[in-house]
Amino acid sequence: MPDDTDRSDDSAPPRALLVVAAALALALAAAAAVIGLVYGSDAEDEHAEDDSALAVPGVPAPDAGARACGSVLDATPDRLPIDGDGDGTADRRELAEPAPPATTAWGLDDPIVLRCGVEQPGELAPDSPLRAVNGVEWLPVEGAGSHTWYAVDRDVYIALTVPDSAGTGPLQVMSETIAETLEARPVEVE
Secondary structure, eight states: OOOGGGOOOTTSOOHHHHHHHHHHHHHHHHHHHHHHHHHOOOHHHHHHTOOOOBOOOOOOOTTTTSHHHHHHHHHOOSEEEOSSSTTSEEEEEOBOSSOOTTEEEEOSSSOEEEEEEEOOOTTOOTTOOOEEETTEEEEEEEOSSEEEEEEOSSSSEEEEEEEGGGOSHHHHHHHHHHHHHSOOOOOOOO
């Protein structure tokens, strides 16, 4: 009986050629991996170092020039605590010109934006459900993927827009900042 291992198929490539081709493919894959590790960039790291100016649309802010707004902006921290990945903080961002007055922002993808001296929020009514956080009365207004919190018990209205992914840290820290900087007054609805 003939042995199947002795049979030769003329249409198949020589075994040595297959071994060389497989070795070259493995070497190419290994070289690509090494080049990627050494010279490649991590998109997350690149994005974390993004320090380009942030374009923030303006909103009516008739009291942006008030001394109270200057005091609040001077007291805001350079970093805010956030939930999520990374070190749990959002750094202050430079704003693109023309920057809205009395405005500052933190974070990258979905920034946290503070605007001081804005108009009385249209949602504020005598029966509006306010939330007290660290001594500041806030009116929460839900948006798409974020909340804008209006401080309504100070001489100026302050709007803090916080993406839902950031958690409550920014609101807590800004409440402390506002409470330490500006005196409370009774909530008035005009």
